[in-house]
Amino acid sequence: MIIFKSNLLALLSHFASGSRKIEFMVLKIVKYGDPVLGLKAENVTRFDDELKKLIEDMFETMYAARGVGLAAPQVGVSKRLFVMDCSNNKEAPERFVFANPQIISVEGEQTGEEGCLSLPGFSGQVKRPAIVTISGQDQEGNQFTVTVKELAARCVLHEVDHLNGLLYIHYLSPLKRDIIKRKVKKQMREGRW
Numbered sequence: 001m002i003i004f005k006s007n008l009l010a011l012l013s014h015f016a017s018g019s020r021k022i023e024f025m026v027l028k029i030v031k032y033g034d035p036v037l038g039l040k041a042e043n044v045t046r047f048d049d050e051l052k053k054l055i056e057d058m059f060e061t062m063y064a065a066r067g068v069g070l071a072a073p074q075v076g077v078s079k080r081l082f083v084m085d086c087s088n089n090k091e092a093p094e095r096f097v098f099a100n101p102q103i104i105s106v107e108g109e110q111t112g113e114e115g116c117l118s119l120p121g122f123s124g125q126v127k128r129p130a131i132v133t134i135s136g137q138d139q140e141g142n143q144f145t146v147t148v149k150e151l152a153a154r155c156v157l158h159e160v161d162h163l164n165g166l167l168y169i170h171y172l173s174p175l176k177r178d179i180i181k182r183k184v185k186k187q188m189r190e191g192r193w
């Protein structure tokens with residue numbers, strides 16, 4: 001999900017982990033129109049260093065773009081993985097990693113403005129459940145279950161949709177969806193997408 005306009009000031013970030021210095025990268029976010037966004041992503045099967053690097057890079061990319069969630073297909077990796085931080089607080093981040101997420105149950109209803117880092121410049125009103133219980137695996141492969149509400153509930157549902165090849169515009173009226181698609185096509189023709 002996107003909240004604000006993208007801000008690519010931080011292209012590289014340096015992070016000290018023990019005695020090793022690891023460099024994390026801001027990855028390119030693929031936009032609507034890229035086939036990877038329409039695929040059903042594959043399960044994560046290996047919880048190795050490569051996955052951990054991808055997860056850290058995804059957090060870097062999400063924070064740089066001022067998003068609150070980012071799914072692996074959005075950086076061109078068709079894996080069932082997403083990261084999330086709905087805290088909007090640099091001092092006290094609430095970082096969540098979900099690999100192979102499963103929605104266990106949903107409750108209630110909320111309607112709110114929703115955007116996507118893969119559809120920059122657009123947003124729409126989307127009705128979603130208000131409370132979501134979701135299970136998944138963390139970066140080590142440990143299974144966990146968590147119940148989230150409000151923005152976090154909206155976010156996990158939005159990101160799980162990405163893993164199934166769905167974008168939030170799927171929930172808009174055909175008219176609103178077509179307006180966005182037309183504007184995207186115009187930007188594509190003008191080489192601005």
Ligand code: ZN
Nearest residue numbers: 001116117118
């Ligand atoms: Zn999105």
